[in-house]
Amino acid sequence: KLAxxxxxxxxxxxxxxxxxxCHSLTIINGELCGDPLDLILFRKTNWILEETSxxxxxxxxxxxxLIQPIVIKSPLIGNQxxxxxxxxxxxxxxxxxxxxxxIVHNPQxxxxxxxxxxxxxxxxxxxxxxxxxxxxxYQKVVNDYAQHGYRLIALAYRYLEVNYIxxxxxxxEEIECNMTMLGLVVMENRVKKQTGSVINQLNRAxxxxxxxxxxxxxxxxxxxxxxxxxKQNKCAYLLEADSKKSINEKTRLILKPCxxxxxxxxxxxxxxxxxxxxxxxxxxxxxxxxxxxxxFQVILEEYPELVEKLVCVCDVFARMxxxxxxxxxxQLQQVDYTVAMCGDGANDCAALKAAHAGISxxxxxxxxxxxxxxxxxxxxxxxxVIREGRAALVTSFGVFKYMAxxxxxxxxxxxxxxxxxxxLQDFQFLFxxxxxxxxxAVWFGYTPACEKISPTPPPTRLLSFIxxxxxxxxxxxxxxxxxxxxxxxxxxxxxxxxxxxxNNDQDRSVRAMQGTAVFCVSTFQxxxxxxxxSKGFPYRKPMYTNMPMTLTITVLTLVSSWVTVxxxxxxxxxxxxDPIPYFVDRLFYAMLGxxxxxxxxxxxxxxxxxxxxxxxxxxxxxxxxxxxxxxxxEKIICSIAESLSWLSPNSVDLRNKIxxxxxxxxxxxx
Numbered sequence: 001k002l003a004x005x006x007x008x009x010x011x012x013x014x015x016x017x018x019x020x021x022c023h024s025l026t027i028i029n030g031e032l033c034g035d036p037l038d039l040i041l042f043r044k045t046n047w048i049l050e051e052t053s054x055x056x057x058x059x060x061x062x063x064x065x066l067i068q069p070i071v072i073k074s075p076l077i078g079n080q081x082x083x084x085x086x087x088x089x090x091x092x093x094x095x096x097x098x099x100x101x102x103i104v105h106n107p108q109x110x111x112x113x114x115x116x117x118x119x120x121x122x123x124x125x126x127x128x129x130x131x132x133x134x135x136x137x138y139q140k141v142v143n144d145y146a147q148h149g150y151r152l153i154a155l156a157y158r159y160l161e162v163n164y165i166x167x168x169x170x171x172x173e174e175i176e177c178n179m180t181m182l183g184l185v186v187m188e189n190r191v192k193k194q195t196g197s198v199i200n201q202l203n204r205a206x207x208x209x210x211x212x213x214x215x216x217x218x219x220x221x222x223x224x225x226x227x228x229x230x231k232q233n234k235c236a237y238l239l240e241a242d243s244k245k246s247i248n249e250k251t252r253l254i255l256k257p258c259x260x261x262x263x264x265x266x267x268x269x270x271x272x273x274x275x276x277x278x279x280x281x282x283x284x285x286x287x288x289x290x291x292x293x294x295x296f297q298v299i300l301e302e303y304p305e306l307v308e309k310l311v312c313v314c315d316v317f318a319r320m321x322x323x324x325x326x327x328x329x330x331q332l333q334q335v336d337y338t339v340a341m342c343g344d345g346a347n348d349c350a351a352l353k354a355a356h357a358g359i360s361x362x363x364x365x366x367x368x369x370x371x372x373x374x375x376x377x378x379x380x381x382x383x384x385v386i387r388e389g390r391a392a393l394v395t396s397f398g399v400f401k402y403m404a405x406x407x408x409x410x411x412x413x414x415x416x417x418x419x420x421x422x423x424l425q426d427f428q429f430l431f432x433x434x435x436x437x438x439x440x441a442v443w444f445g446y447t448p449a450c451e452k453i454s455p456t457p458p459p460t461r462l463l464s465f466i467x468x469x470x471x472x473x474x475x476x477x478x479x480x481x482x483x484x485x486x487x488x489x490x491x492x493x494x495x496x497x498x499x500x501x502x503n504n505d506q507d508r509s510v511r512a513m514q515g516t517a518v519f520c521v522s523t524f525q526x527x528x529x530x531x532x533x534s535k536g537f538p539y540r541k542p543m544y545t546n547m548p549m550t551l552t553i554t555v556l557t558l559v560s561s562w563v564t565v566x567x568x569x570x571x572x573x574x575x576x577x578d579p580i581p582y583f584v585d586r587l588f589y590a591m592l593g594x595x596x597x598x599x600x601x602x603x604x605x606x607x608x609x610x611x612x613x614x615x616x617x618x619x620x621x622x623x624x625x626x627x628x629x630x631x632x633x634e635k636i637i638c639s640i641a642e643s644l645s646w647l648s649p650n651s652v653d654l655r656n657k658i659x660x661x662x663x664x665x666x667x668x669x670x
Contacts, residue, residue, distance in 0.1 A: 014117075014157050015182045017083075018118075018119065018156075018157055019045050019155065020045040020047040021072050022119045023035070023041070023100075024093065025039065026051065037151075041153075070086070071085070071086050083108065086104065087103070088103045088114065088167050089102065093120075095214060098120045098123075098124040098214075099124050099176070101116055101118040101119075102117050103115070103162075103167045113160070113163065114160040115159055116159075116175050116176070119154065119155050119156075121152075121319070122153075125154035125155070125156050125181070126138060126181065129179045129181040130181075133180045138181075141184070142184070142216070145184075147218045148222060149219055149223050150187065151186075151216075152216060153185040155182040156179040156180060156181050157179060157182055158178065158180060191223060191227050196227050198379050199379075201453060202383065205386075205454065207453070208337075209315070210229070210314075210315050211223070211315065211316045211317065212317045213318055214321075215319070216318060217290060219318075224290070230288050234288050235257070235286065236287070236288045236290065237258065237287065237290070238255070238290050239290070239295055239647075240253070240254045240295055241299075251302055253295070258290065288315050288316075289314040289315070290316035291310070291316070291317060292317075292319045296320070296328070306646070308331070308335050308632075313640065321347075322347045322351070325347070326354050328351070329354040329355050330354060333356070334632075336633055337633055339356050340358075340359065341357070341359065341370075342361055342379055342382060343358070343361065343370070344361040348360075352370040357385060357389070359373075359382065360372065360373045361374050361377050372385060383453055390449070390457070391447070393460070394540060395447070397467065398444065399444055399533075400462060401533045402440070403441070405474050406437055408471070409474075409475065409478045409522060412475065412478060412479045413519070413522050417515050420498055420512055420515070422512050424519060425575060425576040428576070432523065436523060436556055439552050443552055444530070444534060446548055446549060447545060447549065448540065450538060451541075454538035454539060458539055469608065473607070473608070477603060478522070478596065481525070481592060481595070481596040482522060485514075485517040486518055488517070489513050492585065513580065515577060516577040516580060517589055520580075520593065521589055522593075523560040523563070523593065524590070524596060527553060527557055527597070528600045528601065531543065531553065531597070532601050534546075561590055564586055564593070565586045566583075566586075567579060
């Protein structure tokens with residue numbers, strides 16, 4: 001095994017030529033653009049890319065007729081002759097083929113008119129090269145680098161005896177064969193420093209994370225271990241499809257323990273001996289699986305009964321094509337997962353579109369298919385989308401309950417006053433509907449999302465038992481306090497009954513002291529509804545962080561207190577109500593409204609949030625396996641969480657379907 005730095009290679013070496021020419025980079029507005037990996041590799045060569053079509057003397061309409069649009073030049077070093085390579089044709093990267101290629105013309109080599117350079121996955125390039133050009137330890141070297149998290153690209157070449165016209169028409173399968181292996185480009189695949197903290201944050205919130213990549217399976221497992229997708233307290237296995245099979249039999253599946261996790265001992269029933277393993281009632285298991293796209297496709301076609309179980313416990317999918325990524329998203333959705341997908345390339349477009357929430361990490365092709373585009377090129381956007389989504393959902397539910405509570409509270413007021421054959425005055429309605437309710441509704445949704453993701457997701461049913469109970473409980477409290485104010489007023493010595501006769505048209509614009517009392521108490525109840533239904537934790541920040549809402553509530557409380565306790569004559573005339581004669585009694589009605597708010601808050605906090613929600617969560621934990629409302633994936637995980645027996649050859653349903661290598665070392669473990 002020989003290793004070289006890219007800059008130390010000779011300019012006329014085939015490896016450097018392949019790295020400098022085999023890419024899909026282009027110049028846009030004077031800047032080199034294209035795939036980030038191609039950019040890194042090309043810049044390491046120190047070569048120069050020039051596009052003939054970018055020259056000023058070339059008309060835009062004639063650029064598409066040029067045979068040599070791209071010229072790659074080597075740097076000048078001393079008196080060394082500068083090389084110029086013209087890229088005659090590009091075969092763009094195909095995820096299914098796992099490779100790309102270019103046909104290059106070198107005027108300084110008259111003996112060979114053209115040369116094909118190809119790069120791609122190590123296993124694909126090796127299958128297209130002549131066996132005698134592949135080192136005997138090739139696969140061992142690939143596995144060794146991949147297990148340590150390095151990203152590998154294989155390079156190969158082939159001389160072609162073709163002219164320009166033939167090069168433009170020839171099919172790639174005719175020339176991408178019998179090539180000569182050049183070597184491997186080894187790049188350190190560093191995990192971004194923000195990735196680990198984001199994965200840990202999602203793990204603490206009991207949100208499952210899955211890696212779906214086109215990289216080598218060993219590289220993917222190494223990176224998944226480093227960033228926390230594969231937990232160190234679990235047994236990890238590779239599930240592979242055996243390429244050696246008879247024509248009429250199914251493909252065998254081979255289960256192998258990941259070498260990086262051999263230090264974690266497993267018992268014979270598949271359980272770990274670690275004391276810190278806890279099976280959460282929602283999504284946890286004692287083991288994890290990793291598969292390649294080839295194995296995933298085999299299971300889809302030959303073992304459909306295993307697909308749903310596989311997607312529930314497999315957390316690393318490597319060498320996945322765009323179609324397979326989309327199929328995986330669809331399978332996860334079929335077992336009732338809500339799926340968010342991150343991607344940064346054209347290969348992710350189908351999966352981003354299929355996911356419930358697709359997030360593009362680039363502003364290129366993926367942003368067209370994804371509903372969300374992140375300005376930062378890492379996964380910090382995922383917790384942000386989750387937090388904002390949950391906050392938006394809770395806000396929507398809060399607005400619904402507030403508007404329903406407001407309407408029913410006002411309905412109670414009108415119903416009580418109908419006992420006297422009267423009603424709220426027109427400007428009293430205006431004061432409530434416009435001044436109290438409208439300003440609150442405007443600022444209701446401005447409370448920011450909570451910084452921490454709660455392990456318990458918010459309720460997803462608007463008309464759930466708890467929501468309905470909360471509204472009805474608040475209406476009952478408001479109604480009792482309004483009825484008390486109505487009756488209390490009629491029992492006071494200063495009370496003056498309604499003496500104005502009602503005409504034949506049933507005019508209900510008659511003023512009454514009971515109406516004044518009920519109106520003053522109800523104004524505080526509308527404010528209370530806004531406070532208790534705009535609660536923050538655990539999905540939103542506290543209400544005081546929403547400054548417009550806080551100022552509005554403060555102003556409305558002060559105005560309502562002023563109207564109730566110290567009403568001026570113009571206020572009495574404007575609202576057209578019969579004033580309460582004594583200050584002490586007016587203060588009593590204000591305190592009655594405050595007391596109503598305290599009782600309502602205690603009901604919502606202690607009874608609804610603490611008691612009812614706690615009971616519902618406890619019942620969900622106790623009846624996890626038998627509750628019919630559980631998600632499909634929860635039922636599946638509960639049945640296979642502690643054992644791999646669903647893959648065992650001794651299983652009745654899977655007998656004679658799955659064979660294992662090294663059964664004494666592997667099968668005995670579970």
